[in-house]
Amino acid sequence: MSIVVSDQQEQTTRESNVFSDDAFRKRIATVDEQGKRKWVYPQNPKGAYHRARAVVAGFLVILFFSGPWITINGHPLLLMNLMERRFAILGVPFWPQDAIYLAIAFICMVVFLLLFTVVWGRLWCGWACPQTIFLEMVFRKIEYLFEGGPAKQRRLKTKKWNREKLLRKGGKWTAFFIVSFAVANTFLAYFVGTEGFLDRVSLDPRHHTADFIGVIGFTAFFYFIFAWFREQACTLLCPYARLQGVLLDNDSVAVTYDFTRGEERMAARKSKNYADAGDCIDCFSCVKVCPTGIDIRDGIQLECVNCTACMDACDSVMDKYNRPRGLIRYASHNMVKDGSKFRFTPRVIGYMIIFAALLIVFSALLLTRSDVDTTILRTPGQLYQEADEGATIQNLFNLKALNKTYDAMPLYLELIEPQGGEIQIVGTDLHINAEGILEQAFFVKLPRDILDPLKTKILIEVSNGDKVLETVKTTFLGPASP
Ligand code: SF4
Ligand code: SF4
Numbered sequence: 001m002s003i004v005v006s007d008q009q010e011q012t013t014r015e016s017n018v019f020s021d022d023a024f025r026k027r028i029a030t031v032d033e034q035g036k037r038k039w040v041y042p043q044n045p046k047g048a049y050h051r052a053r054a055v056v057a058g059f060l061v062i063l064f065f066s067g068p069w070i071t072i073n074g075h076p077l078l079l080m081n082l083m084e085r086r087f088a089i090l091g092v093p094f095w096p097q098d099a100i101y102l103a104i105a106f107i108c109m110v111v112f113l114l115l116f117t118v119v120w121g122r123l124w125c126g127w128a129c130p131q132t133i134f135l136e137m138v139f140r141k142i143e144y145l146f147e148g149g150p151a152k153q154r155r156l157k158t159k160k161w162n163r164e165k166l167l168r169k170g171g172k173w174t175a176f177f178i179v180s181f182a183v184a185n186t187f188l189a190y191f192v193g194t195e196g197f198l199d200r201v202s203l204d205p206r207h208h209t210a211d212f213i214g215v216i217g218f219t220a221f222f223y224f225i226f227a228w229f230r231e232q233a234c235t236l237l238c239p240y241a242r243l244q245g246v247l248l249d250n251d252s253v254a255v256t257y258d259f260t261r262g263e264e265r266m267a268a269r270k271s272k273n274y275a276d277a278g279d280c281i282d283c284f285s286c287v288k289v290c291p292t293g294i295d296i297r298d299g300i301q302l303e304c305v306n307c308t309a310c311m312d313a314c315d316s317v318m319d320k321y322n323r324p325r326g327l328i329r330y331a332s333h334n335m336v337k338d339g340s341k342f343r344f345t346p347r348v349i350g351y352m353i354i355f356a357a358l359l360i361v362f363s364a365l366l367l368t369r370s371d372v373d374t375t376i377l378r379t380p381g382q383l384y385q386e387a388d389e390g391a392t393i394q395n396l397f398n399l400k401a402l403n404k405t406y407d408a409m410p411l412y413l414e415l416i417e418p419q420g421g422e423i424q425i426v427g428t429d430l431h432i433n434a435e436g437i438l439e440q441a442f443f444v445k446l447p448r449d450i451l452d453p454l455k456t457k458i459l460i461e462v463s464n465g466d467k468v469l470e471t472v473k474t475t476f477l478g479p480a481s482p
Contacts, residue, residue: 028235029293029303040231040293041150042140047312056127057137064130065182068189068197075406079193086193086435093435095404097373101365108358113240115351117247121254125241126306131225131233136291136307138179139226146172150288176227177219184218231292235303244302250333251345255306257286257297257328258336279323286310286328296328372411372432372469373402374462379441384477387445393478394445396426401440401462403432409464413442416471417459421446444476451478 030038070077072091079088087094087102094102116124125132146168147153159165188211189197205212225233234241248254262280280297287295289310292303296310315325334340344352379396387394401411411430413423424443432438444458456476462469 029295029301030231030235037232038293040291041153042291042293042309043150043289043313044140044144045289045307045309045312047315049308049312053127053308054137057133060128060130060133061138065186068186068194073406076193078190080190081193081196082191093404093406095373095402097402098369098404101362101369104358104362104365108355108362111351111355111358114247115348115355117240117244118249118252118345118348118351121248121252121300122241122244122304122306125234126255126308129305131238132305132307134179134183134222135226135230139176140291142175142179143172146175173227176223180219180222180226181215183222184215187218188215231303231305234305235292241302241305248300249345249347250337251343251348253330253332253335253342254300255296255304255308255311255328256300256331256333256336258326258331259297260336260339262297262327279318279321279327281317281321283317285313285317289313300333370470371403371405372409372462372464373404374470374472375400376460376472376474378474378477384479391448392445393448393451393476394424394443395476397442397444397474399430399438399440399442401430401432401438403434403436403438406434408432408434408436411438411469412463412465414461414463415444415458416461418446418450418456420450421458423460446476446478448478451476454478454480 027033030040032038067078068076075091075093076088077091079086081087085096087098113124143153147156156165156168185197185201188200192200192211200208200211257280259278261278263278265280265282266277284295286297287293287310289312290296291307291309292305294301294303296304311326311328311330314328318325318327332342335342376397376399379398382396384393384395386392399413403409409432411432413425413430415421415423422445424445426441426443430438430440444460446456446458450456454477456478458474458476460472460474462472
């Protein structure tokens, strides 16, 4: 008797073979049944994806270390001086008064990350996250250099302390410390600027104890994260990783095992004598290279940082067996299951619309951002004064201006409304220093006959001679019945 199995039934069977045993979902791959940490010894990945990632990582690491020293028109690429409340992004200075821009930029970034994650899963984690880049492309490479591959690392761990072990471990730990120290110092340079950084470096640490302790503390933190905590940071600490369960769906593209092509695994065929073996030969190459210790063939898991190591490993196996590459590839669950192409789901379109709207708002705000932040208030405790035998009424105002640019400039005040009045500066002409704050008193004088009872609305234009910086509305106080 022969049993006819439809394509769909067969596919469902294949899918359930992969996902039915969900023991791997009950605990993370790096923790054993007793709850103890299982140390991961991944193989050094090789292949096209790894080479591409190495190029991207190299660029980003160089950018990170050189960032504080890169200037645009003489101004820092990125400065986050929290103590002095001075910030710069792409050479443009920002102030605490610009919090609205930073808030909207942050919201844009979050929405972009949501959109990006819904479409592309954890692409960020694999290609651009500093944790993955430093761990896999810097610290792990140092480890391979000093201790060799996974087998050698295991042997070295169990070996008694001798000269070789001391040199290998000592060399690795020293290199780890140097990189951690360099990372901590680079962060300091981002926070205090290069001038502040060079000042501190040239001084005895006793003259800047807090900074020195901060750098040592950060060095210890980075050392701990990269030398010991490692992939646990991605699995247990990173909030972005925890969001994956909410953000990813069956249409999200991620590093995915093609179970329709891979199952039944060849090893299973040997034992069960299946006629139609899949392409997976159950060689575990994809598992051996995984830095988070998982088997991607179990499906998308919390631990997977989309590092592509398993894709490279499987591609090289497929090459050897003359099978097409891409048994593990960037694809969504639905793309694998139905053989369909990527599609824009209503959820993705929704995020795109929100992101586009936010970008428009952000761009409009940036384009209309004033170089000078001005506040004009009537001097407290002052009413109006009469001049010219009562024909003119004058109010004393206080101007507070913050120059958000790196250039000093003159300031001019002009009374736009109502017409017929004038502004008289108390003291010299107005001039504001680069990144400076100017406080100045001035009078507004209005003819009595154009005043409204009690309060008259006035409009003052602030300019630097070339362009209007701001137009400020305020009120002018006069007699109850002018
Ligand atoms: S590397 Fe490819 S062939 Fe080998 S076990 Fe993994 S999926 Fe199967
Ligand atoms: S499953 Fe593959 S992509 Fe995911 S972390 Fe492991 S090796 Fe990297």
